[in-house]
Amino acid sequence: xxxxxxxxxxxxxxxxxxxxxxxxxxxxxxxxxxxxxxxxxxxxxxxxxxxxxxxxxxxxxxxxxxxxxxxxxxxxxxxxxxxxxxxxxxxxxxxxxxxxxxxxxxxxxxxxxxxxxxxxxxxxxxxxxxxxxxxxxxxxxxxxxxxxxxxxxxxxxxxxxxxxxxxxxxxxxxxxxxxxxxxxxxxxxxxxxxxxxxxxxxxxxxxxxxxxxxxxxxxxxxxxxxxxxxxxxxxxxxxxxxxxxxxxxxxxxxxxxxxxxxxxxxxxxxxxxxxxxxxxxxxxxxxxxxxxxxxxxxxxxxxxxxxxxxxxxxxxxxxxxxxxx
Ligand SMILES: NC(=O)c1ccc[n+]([C@@H]2O[C@H](COP(=O)([O-])OP(=O)(O)OC[C@H]3O[C@@H](n4cnc5c(N)ncnc54)[C@H](OP(=O)(O)O)[C@@H]3O)[C@@H](O)[C@H]2O)c1
Numbered sequence: 001x002x003x004x005x006x007x008x009x010x011x012x013x014x015x016x017x018x019x020x021x022x023x024x025x026x027x028x029x030x031x032x033x034x035x036x037x038x039x040x041x042x043x044x045x046x047x048x049x050x051x052x053x054x055x056x057x058x059x060x061x062x063x064x065x066x067x068x069x070x071x072x073x074x075x076x077x078x079x080x081x082x083x084x085x086x087x088x089x090x091x092x093x094x095x096x097x098x099x100x101x102x103x104x105x106x107x108x109x110x111x112x113x114x115x116x117x118x119x120x121x122x123x124x125x126x127x128x129x130x131x132x133x134x135x136x137x138x139x140x141x142x143x144x145x146x147x148x149x150x151x152x153x154x155x156x157x158x159x160x161x162x163x164x165x166x167x168x169x170x171x172x173x174x175x176x177x178x179x180x181x182x183x184x185x186x187x188x189x190x191x192x193x194x195x196x197x198x199x200x201x202x203x204x205x206x207x208x209x210x211x212x213x214x215x216x217x218x219x220x221x222x223x224x225x226x227x228x229x230x231x232x233x234x235x236x237x238x239x240x241x242x243x244x245x246x247x248x249x250x251x252x253x254x255x256x257x258x259x260x261x262x263x264x265x266x267x268x269x270x271x272x273x274x275x276x277x278x279x280x281x282x283x284x285x286x287x288x289x290x291x292x293x294x295x296x297x298x299x300x301x302x303x304x305x306x307x308x309x310x311x312x313x314x315x316x317x318x319x320x321x322x323x324x325x
Contacts, residue, residue: 002103006060007048013296026075036120039066040311064099068123078108094127115278122284125310133160134269135262144169152217154180285309
């Protein structure tokens with residue numbers, strides 16, 4: 001019997017509950033996982049908020065698309081991207097559905113070896129933000145010698161994008177609230193506060209201009225400043241303002257209608273992200289951890305739009321979860 005988070009209707013976090021549900025045996029090409037931690041992402045509350053529709057037939061909705069845990073059982077031919085998946089393997093599950101649970105049956109092709117240095121919460125929060133950031137950098141062609149402006153750098157995706165862009169040799173200008181500036185400096189970025197006057201502040205930091213911009217927040221300011229400063233519109237991407245993207249002729253990335261989902265590039269990024277995290281070259285910053293039963297509080301926190309780093313749900317007692325940074 002597993003514990004599973006469901007949204008029983010459309011609305012706010014109050015519609016979430018944790019129910020007991022039997023976990024089926026894995027079939028061919030599948031594995032069952034004892035989930036240690038699940039990653040929380042803004043899309044997880046958007047799906048039951050009604051932002052993507054209110055189909056009553058879809059209820060109750062299971063939530064979450066990334067988790068980390070231990071394989072407890074496999075079906076035949078359980079082959080993952082890194083090879084055969086076996087009972088006892090410590091894995092990251094991404095992309096899966098219904099990750100907010102104490103047990104999960106997932107396709108083996110969604111299971112990657114957990115990088116040993118990461119705690120369970122860090123492992124659970126690595127992939128969605130990391131693969132999104134990877135896609136943003138690929139779509140805007142960021143490489144050594146570029147100056148790239150990253151809006152919303154203090155968030156889950158932003159911290160990944162900053163680290164990956166800095167590792168590529170680019171000069172990274174990162175917008176965030178002042179409390180995040182020191183951490184962003186440690187990641188190799190030049191931090192700058194968002195708000196009125198942003199374009200002027202950025203131009204003072206990079207008088208030679210900005211080659212590419214990545215919007216991870218979706219504000220008009222982020223889009224307007226990007227369009228004003230980057231000469232080549234094909235080198236501006238947003239993951240959070242698809243309507244502005246089509247108006248301005250910049251790239252929209254993700255699952256909104258008309259956006260580039262980048263399925264292949266995101267899938268392919270997973271092993272690279274695991275390797276970088278395993279080598280200590282990519283940090284997953286944990287903003288907060290909540291027990292599964294407090295999932296509504298976890299969502300209230302991420303709904304503020306000002307959490308800094310990843311939020312994790314802990315599905316097994318803390319002494320089995322490991323430390324987080
Ligand atoms: N299209 C896709 O494929 C895709 C994938 C993942 C996420 N997303 C979307 O992308 C957005 C970011 O995701 P996330 O997981 O990184 O969210 P997150 O962890 O909640 O981070 C959001 C960050 O935005 C910053 N922020 C808030 N207002 C800002 C402003 N006016 N200017 C600049 N930064 C601001 C906040 O930092 P401060 O504390 O510094 O304010 C916060 O850290 C969400 O809307 C999410 O749904 C889209």
